[in-house]
Amino acid sequence: MKMNTRLRLQVLAQNSLFLVLLIALVASIAYLTKDIDTTWDLTQSRRNTLSEATVGVLGQISGPIKITAFATADAEGDLRRPIQDFIRPYQRAKEDISLDFIDPREDPVARKKAGVRVNGELVIELNGRTDNLRTLNEQELVNLLLRLMRSSERLVSALDGHGEGKLDGSANFDLGDFGTQLGAKGFRTVTVNFAVAQDVPHNTAVLVIAGPRVDLLPGEVNRINRYLENGGNLLWLADYDSLRGMDAVAEYLGLDLIDGVVIDPSAAMQRLPASFALASAYAEHPIMDPMDSNTVFPYSRRIAAGESSAFHFTPLVETTSGAWLETSGLRNASFDADNDLRGPITVAAALERDVGNKKQRVVVIGTSRGLSNEFIGLLGNMDLGISAMNWLAGDDSLITLEPKTRVDMSLELSRPMMALIGFGFLVILPLGFLISGGVIWWKRRRS
Secondary structure, eight states, rough: OOOOOHHHHHHHHHHHHHHHHHHHHHHHHHTTOOOOOOOOOOOTTTTTTTHHHHHHHHHHHOEEEEEEEEEEOOOOSSHHHHHHHHHHHHHHHHHHEEEEEOOOOOOOHHHHHHHSSTTEEEEEEEOOOOOOOOOOOOHHHHHHHHHHHSSSSSEEEESSSOOOOOOTTTTTTTTTHHHHHHHTTTTTEEEETTTSSSSTTTTTEEEEEEEOOOOOOOHHHHHHHHHHHOOOOOOEEEOOSTTTTTTHHHHTTOOOOOEEEEEEEEGGHHHHHTTTTEEEEEEETTTTOOOOSOOOOETTOOOOSSOOOOOOOEEEOOOOTTEEEEEOEEEHOOTTTTSSSSSSOOOEEEEEETTTTTTEEEESSSSGGGGSSSTTTTTTTTHHHHHHHHHHTEEEGGGGOOOOOOOOOOOOHHHHHHHHHHHHIIHHHHHHHHHHHHHHHHHHOOO
């Protein structure tokens, strides 16, 4: 076809119109999608995606969160980029999170005033309260936010002097790991020994009695009952073998606590001893609402309401119907219809009543070992303990699950494999392109 001036102008007009339409299409798409923020997390462990528990905590925060990062901007070892990458998912989940940077070398006065000790430390402000974060970790940040969300410090008093598990202890039967998590969430823990203290501290938010191993004196039991009469909140971890002289406490609470250990044959399917009761049903209760993991109750007793009680009794956790309460001891345990109680068995319960103008709350769990250092890592035991403590302290809005630590997958290559990959990309692949290009050129030249 012979090109003339008219045809050239027609082709030029068509091309110009196509270019204008293309630019208009791109501009329209850019305008329509400017407010759409969509990301895809392609990491194997979804390490760049916040857990549902974290999103839930952020959703409970009404005010803005101000984050100030004290980080240098050196060309080598720049800490600002990883901080921005760490905070970005939180800003997508909550729009009013701000992030500002201060170079600690340029403003040492601000660094000292904020109590910053390391390069890259974050100062987080919420509702006029501040705290410092030194580790870029989701769980650490959520714990910090939970601490800032509390209106005031919550004091947890743990009974001591009778062989109880200690909230700062490291032995297997101690509750040190549980106590550490309580501290991370804004609780302050102290011990109460009635040989020294006359009463439970008046500002106690929750009294913890964790499996005494010797009997309490009658006077000590009277002090506990006096604390309950005044509306005090209680977490009682009552082991299966004995109430250790606290029968009067059970009577005051209106509980029917029969000595005996829960036997659960279904535990064998999980390669656990039959004396480990597995939870099969959770109650509709603020403590249990966020629970999405099973829980385990080693060597647990049955928790049941008596005939009359001033408290509203709610069974929190029940075993399977195949479990039973063994009243004849663990040796050669087998169900005896005349003496044992067939399941389902309640192994944890919540009690609540009105005292004056406030709610009094009690949680009774049939074992102290479920929250001990030895077994608290099983399934959702830690979640249950933290949720129960938040409810007891009156912080219903803070009841949440622990954000799960994500295990990122790394690719580890041997030296020969790394050399092979490097040789392939640097030598074999370019050489292949050169050879294929030469072959194509030679064929075209001959044709």
